[in-house]
Amino acid sequence: MGTEVENRAExxxxGAGVIGASAAFALAKSGHDVxxxxxxxxxxxxxxxxxxxxxxxHASDMQSSALAADSLTAWNNWRDFLGADSAEALARFVRCGSLIxxxxTGFVDRAAAAMRAAEVSFEEWSSGEVEENFPYxxxxxxxxxxPIDDDEFWSEPTEFLRGALYTPQSGYVGDPTLAAVNLMQAARREGARLRPSTTVARIDVEGARAVGATLADGSRLRAEAVLLAAGPHxxxxxxxxxxxxxxxxxxxxxxxxxVHVPAPAGLDLALQGVHLVDGDLNINFRPESGNAFLGGSNGDLAEEQTVIEDPDEFNPMVTPGGWERATLRLARRIPTLGIPRARTGVVGLYDAAEDWLPIYDRTCFDGLFVAMATSGTQFKTAPIVGELLRHVIETELDGRDHTAEPFLAPTSGRAYSTAQFSRLRDPRQGQSRG
Known part of the structure; x- marks a missing residue:
């Protein structure tokens, strides 16, 4: 293949994260040179x-809940969705249920209303039913x-929570990176090309149109459409x-x-684990391999968020303050939890919008599209989001407004308005990361 061909694409x-890889799969499968x-x-x-x-x-709004449910169909049938053969190692969806x-705060009521509107099944539990199912x-x-250093944090509580929502169909993928690799492999089977270790210095525009990108080494890539899915960058x-x-x-x-915290002795999370959404303590944990919990903040408290200006400059290690806050809050909910001395976990940088909704849209430049603000919330919807981005790009390249034409999810045929994910929306009030 000549250099000119290598440096051109439709x-x-x-960005080769889970969203970029999913978009590559959907576009290549639709016949585009990617x-x-x-x-x-x-x-x-x-x-x-x-x-x-x-x-x-569960989500704060109907469309987000429906999109997650439609994506769950793909996660439950991952090999078929990808068209992968029996020899390919695939990410595994583990069903454990979510307990909210x-x-x-009103979030449970909003989530219940959203799931009802989306026709997503869930259960409403009293505190007695929660205790019966998860006595720990x-x-x-x-x-x-x-704050955990406030005396109020350690005061003896006198009231009980009213109950919870439970979604038994929910779960997790223990190896998110492998899921992205699977999607990229599927995209490459459809003809997409991949160039790792390739840094984009700038997006190139001519007049009012994006025409490609210039790389850090000075070389140029030319394309009819550019999709920016580079996360924090x-x-x-x-x-x-x-x-x-x-x-x-x-x-x-x-x-x-x-943070990664071992389960208490005698608690088998493979049998008794659940994804815990705890707005009362602002924590969010799921089971992890090795009979442990993995999780951290719910993301709802602005004063506990660390906003980074330069995505290439941030501390990649679990901090003493973050570790203590997450583990001690979890220990309040699970009194038998032991706090290990060694701080282990995963630190990353999330690209998020102020209303926790993603941006899937064109920009003011023709031919330039964005999949932004997806970190921390949209891994779950990635399989269907690739198809949604294909709809956005194809519709706009054909000279039509993508927000005026519904997107039909391939797993259900359900219609979605992409206007909810527009860059031009007013920030939604009452949205939560969940």
């Missing part, structure tokens, strides 16, 4: 690799969540050319710590 995707580049040496080595890999169906404790949880009300690449000038919703880069 669609250039910047080239994917990533600054890392491996697929899924960025934000995807530091994801908790949770596949949940009612912290009295202390169901006292400890919140609202406060997306904002700087887009804003450098003024592509975020008309965005009405802000994005930011949040440093996220996931």
């Amino acid at each position: 669609v250039l995707i910047i 080239l994917v580049v990533d600054r890392n040496s491996g697929v899924g080595d960025g934000s995807t690799g530091s994801s908790a890999g949770i596949i949940r169906v 404790l009612d912290a009295g 949880f202390d169901l006292h009300r400890f919140g609202p969540p406060g 997306s904002d700087s690449l887009a804003s450098a050319i003024g592509a975020t000038a008309d965005f009405r919703v802000r994005t930011r880069r949040i440093r996220e710590e996931l």
